[in-house]
Amino acid sequence: MSILSSILASRSGLMANSLRAEIVSNNIANAQDENYSRRSVQVASGLGGGVQVTGIARAMDSSLDALFRTELSFAATQNAMADVLGIYTAQLGALDSETSIPSLLSALQNDIGLMSNDPGDTSLQQEVLLSAKALAHSLREANSALFQVSKSAYNGINSDIQTANAAMTEIARINSDIVRAVPGSPTYATLQDRRAEQLDTLASVMQIQVSYDSENRIAVHAAGGHTLVKAGYVNELSFDRGTGVLTAGGEDITPGSSGRRGANEGSLAGYIKIATEIVPQSQLELDEVARSLIEGFEDADASLAPGQAGLFTDAGSALGATFGVGLAGRITVNTAADPYQGGDLTLLRDGLGAVTPGAASDNSQILSWLAFFDSEVSYDPAAGQGSSAKIIDFTNGIFSAQQARRVAAETSLNSLTASSEIYRANRLNARGVNIDTELQDLQLIEQAYNANSQALRVASEMIDTLLNIT
Numbered sequence: 001m002s003i004l005s006s007i008l009a010s011r012s013g014l015m016a017n018s019l020r021a022e023i024v025s026n027n028i029a030n031a032q033d034e035n036y037s038r039r040s041v042q043v044a045s046g047l048g049g050g051v052q053v054t055g056i057a058r059a060m061d062s063s064l065d066a067l068f069r070t071e072l073s074f075a076a077t078q079n080a081m082a083d084v085l086g087i088y089t090a091q092l093g094a095l096d097s098e099t100s101i102p103s104l105l106s107a108l109q110n111d112i113g114l115m116s117n118d119p120g121d122t123s124l125q126q127e128v129l130l131s132a133k134a135l136a137h138s139l140r141e142a143n144s145a146l147f148q149v150s151k152s153a154y155n156g157i158n159s160d161i162q163t164a165n166a167a168m169t170e171i172a173r174i175n176s177d178i179v180r181a182v183p184g185s186p187t188y189a190t191l192q193d194r195r196a197e198q199l200d201t202l203a204s205v206m207q208i209q210v211s212y213d214s215e216n217r218i219a220v221h222a223a224g225g226h227t228l229v230k231a232g233y234v235n236e237l238s239f240d241r242g243t244g245v246l247t248a249g250g251e252d253i254t255p256g257s258s259g260r261r262g263a264n265e266g267s268l269a270g271y272i273k274i275a276t277e278i279v280p281q282s283q284l285e286l287d288e289v290a291r292s293l294i295e296g297f298e299d300a301d302a303s304l305a306p307g308q309a310g311l312f313t314d315a316g317s318a319l320g321a322t323f324g325v326g327l328a329g330r331i332t333v334n335t336a337a338d339p340y341q342g343g344d345l346t347l348l349r350d351g352l353g354a355v356t357p358g359a360a361s362d363n364s365q366i367l368s369w370l371a372f373f374d375s376e377v378s379y380d381p382a383a384g385q386g387s388s389a390k391i392i393d394f395t396n397g398i399f400s401a402q403q404a405r406r407v408a409a410e411t412s413l414n415s416l417t418a419s420s421e422i423y424r425a426n427r428l429n430a431r432g433v434n435i436d437t438e439l440q441d442l443q444l445i446e447q448a449y450n451a452n453s454q455a456l457r458v459a460s461e462m463i464d465t466l467l468n469i470t
Helices: 003-029 062-092 101-117 122-180 186-205 267-299 364-372 391-431 435-469
Strands: 039-045 051-058 208-212 218-222 227-230 237-240 245-248 312-314 331-333
Touching: 003 039, 003 051, 003 435, 051 186, 062 122, 062 186, 062 208, 062 267, 062 391, 101 122, 101 364, 101 391, 122 186, 122 218, 122 227, 122 237, 122 267, 122 331, 186 208, 186 218, 186 267, 267 312, 267 331, 267 364, 267 391
Parallel strands: none
Antiparallel strands: 039 051, 208 218, 218 227, 237 245, 312 331
């Protein structure tokens, strides 16, 4: 090798190691950023000797990325459901809680049973009134909590759609930018990092599939196959609250719908399931409890005239042949039996339609009400408890079903969170920055830099010697 070649080789080594030092320093600076992928300098032997920098490589593992995002989508579904359902189940309380609807229903039955032993006892009549009011209040509170669940679910849907559309728009923009960037340049690697971050954000909202074209642009599809992003184009998401339909670019991709090419996982799918399936189902269950109470006490009250309200009412009125959704939020105790509202407690003994007080010892009406609790009542089979049951059994059944929904969501969430954390850790190991390793590399770079400097100094001294000879 000539002296000139030696100088050029040493110079190329100095430049390459200078770039290596810069990249390592940048790696260390971004070590705590999970969205940053470790960089390394790619080199090759230069023509005529020395070393040539061919580009900057970004650590990545497409398979791990895909697995992590899939697990992230599944966990996000259960997280959305567990969070929102917690609002409702907290209001319902534990099955053995004194304030739960099943417990309050049993308390009313017990108090009516006690009153049947001494129908004229005012204090026992008062206990029945208070138990009835507590039960009606609990149903209204549960209905209010269910409304909050619905509101939270729709808010979640709106928020997720905004997040997803923003992420897809940014992905499309980066697709356009990455075509103009030089492959292997720092800008190119930064664009890849930003795009990966947006993909993670999108994956938490809905399960996606990612593919790359020859120019390293990505196409994003919903798990079912519908295109969300292709090159610089985006099919934005939209949700119709009236119909419960989710669309992407006008195409129906509603989760859970047969034949749709959407995604059944992700927080968006979880919120849609709550809003369009779980809330209506829970509302039906509550309304059936309220209906059977109002109807049962009306049917068991021989004193009532047609169209006259019984002990329990629909916002003060008798139950109509048809009634609107949300009956559980309107159920009240008939004010005619409430002395605090100008009513008469003796109606709890004689019947809500009684015109004159009956005998203090007459418990026939009370026994008729008591018999209601042991009778089979017809229910809407869609409530999931069969077509008929005793009101206590029906109420216990829907209560247990609701608790089971929450427990299932929380159990799945715990399992999927643990699984996604494993993939997250593996992905960080594959692409993240290990400071100890970077510091070791920095020491090697320093040694190589010094060696190249020494070689360049020796070559320079040789040239000086030759010049002095001449």
